[in-house]
Amino acid sequence: MQTVKMVITGPFSSGKTEFIRSISEIEVVSTEREIKEDTAERSEKDQTTVAMDFGRITVDDDLVLYLFGTPGQRRFDFMWEILAEGMLGFIVMVDSTKPETFREAKSILETFRAYAPTPYVVAANKQDREDAWAPEDLRLALRIEPSVKLLPCVARDRESVRDVLLELLYTILEEMEMD
Amino acid sequence: MPLHGNLRDFSATQVFNLINLSGRTGTLTIFEGIPTGEKDGMDKEKEAPGAEKAKVIFKTGKLVHALLSGQANDLIAVLNKAGKLTDQQATIMRDRAKGTGDKALAMRLIGANYVSQGDIVSSIQQFVLDVVYNLMSWHSGPFRFDDNSLPQEDRIYVPIDLENVIIEGARRLKKDEELLSAIPNLDVALKFPENPKEKFKGIHLSVEEWRVVSFVNPKNTIRAIAKANNMSDMEIRRIVYMLEQAGLVEIIAPAAGSASKSSSTSSRRAKAQQPIKKDVVSKLIDKIKSI
Structure with missing residues (x-):
């Protein structure tokens, strides 16, 4: 049995858990627990991913794709490198409605690029919301190079998630062909 | 059906997480990896399970016991390791308590004021955690998790919350990596x-x-x-x-040529860069398209 791993990362509350939940064939194994401190983060959502989320897509008897979601809060960032180990590629989720998180998203992107030179795409999540920044505006704000795919996404919509995953796989294939 | 794999594909941290979240009861066994000479789809050498290296026991998702192969893990050994019994006391106890199970022995030791109940609980916890933190640093080795299988031994099981173990284990791994790069x-x-x-x-x-x-x-x-x-x-x-x-x-400073062996971080990097075949990616694309 061969297993292939992809990592879904991004700032706190950017939609990583929801993304995996939309496409995983198993109920997502999630390590969310209540945020105890009375922090600003508490008003955003009551639970946060501590160690990782885990989803699975079985291709056939010999091949399984695992999706790992990273914890969004910086204080759990010691888990990131462990999760990044051996990944085929990664997706950086950005909450398009929260410009205050863009800098953090960029910093996470750079951190993951440093872990491994694997292909990646950026998903501009929550594009169904009125106040969402357009992907091209996000590209400017995040200073993402034109060669990097920045894709519109709605993490709770299975088709949208599927399209993002496909784009990442196409990127991986293109890079393989270039080598 | 048992869950099995290799720690190089699915780390101990990840296995513990799954067991914790799914609230499983059973025994995780980690084996010595014996190279089979064959390669898998990721061009990594396949490994067959060899001798047992460690066992970790879980009850409803909580860690209850762990031991390394060849390591004494009865209550006397645990208390001796924790410094609650001297070597001499341990030898005498072992001689006197022949055939006595851990639970009965614990009652006798508490009754004789050798140790308190708290001493026993904390010593067992420390013993189990030492084993688990050690094996969390293993980067390869076949493993198997047998559901609902518990050893038939008269042991005292002290449930330990795995979430904290995972977080602390990960912290230690990071610290160990820093030590490795400081003294490679x-x-x-x-x-x-x-x-x-x-x-x-x-x-x-x-x-x-x-x-x-x-x-x-x-x-x-x-x-x-x-x-x-x-x-x-x-x-x-x-x-x-x-x-x-x-x-x-x-x-x-080491003599020229004998310097720095690669740290685990760099071996991780190498691991991350292992080639994957195009047909694997094509298969994934076909599958995702069909969803």
Whole structure:
């Protein structure tokens, strides 16, 4: 049995858990627990991913794709490198409605690029919301190079998630062909 | 059906997470990896399970026991390791308690005021955690998780919350990596600084630290000191790093050519860069398209 791993990362509350939940064939194994401190983060959502989320897509008897979601809060960032180990590629989720998180998203992107030179795409999540920044505006704000795919996404919509995953796989294939 | 795999594909941290979240009861066994000579789809050498290296036991998602193969893990050994029983007491107890199970022995020890119930619980927890933190640093080895299978031994099981173990284990791994990069090579020697007496004035060292200090000599490599003191590579690194940071010893640079062995971080990098075949990606694309 061969297993292939992809990592879904991004700032706190950017939609990583929801993304995996939309496409995983198993109920997502999630390590969310209540945020105890009375922090600003508490008003955003009551639970946060501590160690990782885990989803699975079985291709056939010999091949399984695992999706790992990273914890969004910086204080759990010691888990990131462990999760990044051996990944085929990664997706950086950005909450398009929260410009205050863009800098953090960029910093996470750079951190993951440093872990491994694997292909990646950026998903501009929550594009169904009125106040969402357009992907091209996000590209400017995040200073993402034109060669990097920045894709519109709605993490709770299975088709949208599927399209993002496909784009990442196409990127991986293109890079393989270039080598 | 048992869950099985290899730690190089699915780390101990990830396995523990799954067991924790799914609230499983059973035994995780980690084996010595025996190369089969065949390659898998990721071009990695396949490994068959060899001798057992460790067992970790879980009850409803909580860690209850862990032991390394060949390691004494009865209550006397656990209390001896925790310093609650001296070597002499342990020998006497072992002789007197032949055939007595851990639970009955615990009652006798508490009754005789050798130890308290709290001592027993904390010693068992520490013993189990030491094993688990050790195996969390293993980067490969076949494993198998057998659902609902518990050893038929008269052991005292102290449930430990796995979430905290995972977080603490991950922290330790990171710390160990820092130590590895600070002291990558154990085949170097130690020497005292110019004015050792001045530096050691007013310094309080632990027994282990003194044991290392007593071997400081340009002729002894760190590896040899570790061997003489029966310390693991990480234990000796931790102590040498502390002594070096405090200015109590100096590391003598290794001779050219023998320097730095790769750290686990760099081996991780290498692992991350292992080639994957195009047909695997094409298969994934077809599958995702069909969703």
